[in-house]
Amino acid sequence: MSIKDIKHYVSLAKGGIQTAKERKELLERQFANLNEQLEILNEAHKKIKTKIALYDEMLETGIDFLNPNDKSKEELAKIAESDLIIYQMPAWWMGEPFIVKKYIDEVYLAGFGVLFANDGRSRADESLKYGSGGLAQGKKVMLSVTWNAPKEAFVESDGFFEGVGVEGVYLHLRKAHEFCGMQWLPIFMCNDVVKNPQIEQYISDYKAHLQKYV
Numbered sequence: 001m002s003i004k005d006i007k008h009y010v011s012l013a014k015g016g017i018q019t020a021k022e023r024k025e026l027l028e029r030q031f032a033n034l035n036e037q038l039e040i041l042n043e044a045h046k047k048i049k050t051k052i053a054l055y056d057e058m059l060e061t062g063i064d065f066l067n068p069n070d071k072s073k074e075e076l077a078k079i080a081e082s083d084l085i086i087y088q089m090p091a092w093w094m095g096e097p098f099i100v101k102k103y104i105d106e107v108y109l110a111g112f113g114v115l116f117a118n119d120g121r122s123r124a125d126e127s128l129k130y131g132s133g134g135l136a137q138g139k140k141v142m143l144s145v146t147w148n149a150p151k152e153a154f155v156e157s158d159g160f161f162e163g164v165g166v167e168g169v170y171l172h173l174r175k176a177h178e179f180c181g182m183q184w185l186p187i188f189m190c191n192d193v194v195k196n197p198q199i200e201q202y203i204s205d206y207k208a209h210l211q212k213y214v
């Protein structure tokens with residue numbers, strides 16, 4: 001409260017119950033002001049806390065997240081602008097080609113403070129769980145993958161992938177993106193693309209998949 005308001009309040013107080021309504025209104029205005037300032041402070045507190053965590057991580061790992069290489073910065077800017085990210089890739093030794101993993105390692109690491117704030121846990125609040133520190137909420141991500149393996153290899157419990165399905169095969173990528181707060185859409189997969197390609201079918205299935213999920 002300003003000195004002028006305090007003086008006014010004190011002089012009103014001398015007026016007894018007659019001035020109670022005016023005094024209450026004065027306090028309510030002050031209360032609203034304080035709430036506004038608290039919000040600003042909370043926001044600043046959150047930002048500085050994230051930055052300190054970033055410095056902790058930089059000192060621990062020796063990696064300068066604040067100065068990522070230009071290519072990573074460029075890619076991060078593209079991600080920041082995107083609502084939906086689709087990875088189109090072939091199966092390469094039962095997962096993503098190494099170039100895709102390299103991209104995630106480099107670009108997402110540079111995304112500290114942009115894609116994620118921390119691992120989500122806090123010493124001050126034990127209810128916060130690992131993986132809840134993402135900052136990229138509102139973005140969706142989807143894999144579109146081509147496999148030589150037929151569909152049965154994924155779904156049959158005695159098949160090559162022991163029934164875990166394509167989502168099980170790419171669980172690590174789903175978790176990497178959920179760690180950043182992104183929403184994972186169901187994977188689109190083309191099977192048997194080497195021995196028995198069904199191009200027309202793949203195209204129409206892909207259209208239907210996009211219409212259903214995107």
Ligand SMILES: Cc1cc2nc3c(=O)[nH]c(=O)nc-3n(C[C@H](O)[C@H](O)[C@H](O)COP(=O)(O)O)c2cc1C
Nearest residue numbers: 089090091092093094095145146147148149193194
């Ligand atoms: C190095 C290498 C590894 C591959 N690994 C797998 C695999 O693990 N599982 C599979 O079903 N197909 C595998 N394939 C087949 C590719 O996934 C397939 O050729 C590709 O999806 C075809 O798509 P493209 O025409 O866009 O390259 C592999 C191919 C190569 C060359």
